[in-house]
Amino acid sequence: MTGRDGGADLEPIGEFDPVVILVRPQLAENIGTTARAMANGGLFHLRIVAPRDGWPQERAWPASSGAHRILDNAQVFETVDDAVADLHRVFATCPRPRHVVKPVMTARGAAAELRVASTRGLRTGILFGPERAGLDVEDMARADTLVRYPLNPKFMSLNLAQAVLVMAYEWYLTEDMTPPRDLMTNETHVATKGELENFMSHLLRELDDCGFLRNEQKKPGMIRNLRHFFTRGEVTEQELRTLHGVVSELVSARKARR
Amino acid sequence: MTGRDGGADLEPIGEFDPVVILVRPQLAENIGTTARAMANGGLFHLRIVAPRDGWPQERAWPASSGAHRILDNAQVFETVDDAVADLHRVFATCPRPRHVVKPVMTARGAAAELRVASTRGLRTGILFGPERAGLDVEDMARADTLVRYPLNPKFMSLNLAQAVLVMAYEWYLTEDMTPPRDLMTNETHVATKGELENFMSHLLRELDDCGFLRNEQKKPGMIRNLRHFFTRGEVTEQELRTLHGVVSELVSARKARR
Known part of the structure; x- marks a missing residue:
């Protein structure tokens, strides 16, 4: 239940923080590294739709670098409809949407909306597709908004955990007050x-x-x-x-x- | 030399785009996934300081998901001093700096400075430390500025490629003009x-x-x-x-x- 990085110590967990929903994930390791990326960005709620090899899978835990509580508390659903039924707003990450009429947001734009929704007491979720094929057209029809990361159009391929990390990082930044530049001084002080x-x-x-x-x-x-x-x-x-x-x-x- | 994602097709390569410098990396796979993350964000220049198992290492190429040209063109150096000698400005990623008096920037703040430096025709580099221990105090003394990502302070651990991805993503965003929200309409049009x-x-x-x-x-x-x-x-x-x-x-x- 613990890791070198304090995976057991992720609280406080926001009830209205976004839910990460892995749709038909293939590899247990990717579910584990997803949990790690979620922890990096302070996300806790993980749902898994129809995992190819079932759930739980032992190999996910060591791959999570200590984000065990996220895996311990993951919920499993048979369909996307079931996984989103109690949510108010659903985003779907989708690098190359085609034949879809849908709002598309950047990761940063979506993170801002997720934060606003959370503040309003709405439950939100972000769908991430299976490793090989991504979300299918039926999955996307369940989402209010697509999310497409601005990345090199000649090289868009991200692995699952990297896709989750970008979203989790942007989520974290919506509340972060770190100044863009600061001076570390430790034991000493800036001179007058x-x-x-x-x-x-x-x-x-x-x-x-x-x-x-x-x-x-x-x-x-x-x-x-x-x-x-x-x-x-x-x-x-x-x-x-x-x-x-x-x-x-x-x-x-x-x-x-x- | 090619990949499903067009790894052979990363041009135009900016002469003054930042150089990613892996300091004493341990695993070949991580050098490969680093190249992939660089390609995602449109970074091309890779330098490797004292790789533990030598260079080149075969296993890096399949791990790069097609970002072969970055690996093919990677330069190897014996010391950090050698690797930064021709650069004008050096950043060092460092999750938990201690006993250092140095400016610290967020990834976003550092990316903005890297873009400005690039526009001014200055050569810049970003140091990433070895997987286990990170950069040591001597490495950090070679950098002008530290970079610390705003992330969950209770769970900061990123793998090497994820650390590179965040920086590459922020670099890409400094020039990106994607609106935060847009409507995909494909074959049809918004109605009057x-x-x-x-x-x-x-x-x-x-x-x-x-x-x-x-x-x-x-x-x-x-x-x-x-x-x-x-x-x-x-x-x-x-x-x-x-x-x-x-x-x-x-x-x-x-x-x-x-």
């Missing part, structure tokens, strides 16, 4: 401008002393360039301490050589 | 409001005739409700023809019964 200026003074004093800034005409520009370099990225307090040390050591080595 | 009104008139005439709208007080509201239903989604010309037929047939069956 005063701390940086303190280092710049130290550096410039020593550069003056050793004659590096002797060309009075070029001096202001050289100082400005150094200032630009040291302000291009955030500097931490700890890095400034190291840089102070670097300058001092270079100076004392030079003085010792004299 | 005039065509829809023509059907509504047909339906209302027959409903009047059979007495369904006999309650004069409720009639305007009933008609409005029907109108709301038929305008909730786009209707196609072909569907309107079918609906005209459905109404006519129900009417003639009723008349025949009399």
Whole structure:
């Protein structure tokens, strides 16, 4: 029931989070890797329609990398109609729909709608077809909306777990507040401008002393360039301490050589 | 050199598209599935640093589902330093960075920066660590920026190809213009409001005739409700023809019964 990644620890599980519905899956390993991809994106509800080799199948569990609770709680249905009967809105992933009149959404667009539906207390599901053939026309007629991932049109083939991962990832992102860029600083802090200026003074004093800034005409520009370099990225307090040390050591080595 | 999905047909290849760099990968199959994930997202340049079992390895090709050209053109290096020497900007994927002072970006944020760099004519690369341990601290010190995917913090473990797929997918999306929602209509067209009104008139005439709208007080509201239903989604010309037929047939069956 547990895995190195805490598969037993997937709560809280949202009652109205989307249900992943594998339609006629062929390989037990793919059901397992699907569960892993669901866990990555924080999805928990798995339904399986007419699995080729029956259910449960032992080989699914080791393939799930610890997402055992998803497999333990998977529900099995004989038909797509049965699997979607209690749902309010059904999406069907379909890389190359033909002869279908149906709304088509990107994974990102569909994820946004799934989140809205979940907030409204509607039960939703996403159909994923069998490995070889994908969903058939009858399956698609049960869905409100098709989902087609924007991917290289010359190379669309995804395996089942990868298809589930893209959808689960987009689902997770709809609630994620991670800034696009952040600075990891761990035990130290970003230096204040005063701390940086303190280092710049130290550096410039020593550069003056050793004659590096002797060309009075070029001096202001050289100082400005150094200032630009040291302000291009955030500097931490700890890095400034190291840089102070670097300058001092270079100076004392030079003085010792004299 | 070819695959069912057109692996031989991945051009045009952008000179400044990001390079995927697998650092000390262990399993040949994972190098193959990485190539497949790259092809999904339109990435072509693969570099391999110190592959555990050497290179080339036969088992990579069948695992790539036809992305053979990526494997055929993969370059092998002994060290990360060698593999990044000609690049201008290096990202390192890292699910749980510790004791590192470094900018951290989401996959989406990093993809946007990769696209900008590519447009500026800068060569970029993304490091992916070995299956078991991930990148080590020395590898990370070679990167400008870390990439951490927003995923369920209780279940972050991705296999190598899945990690590459998320990055490749986000790379592809930076240039993708697919609308979040569209209607597939294939051989037919969305009906005009005039065509829809023509059907509504047909339906209302027959409903009047059979007495369904006999309650004069409720009639305007009933008609409005029907109108709301038929305008909730786009209707196609072909569907309107079918609906005209459905109404006519129900009417003639009723008349025949009399």
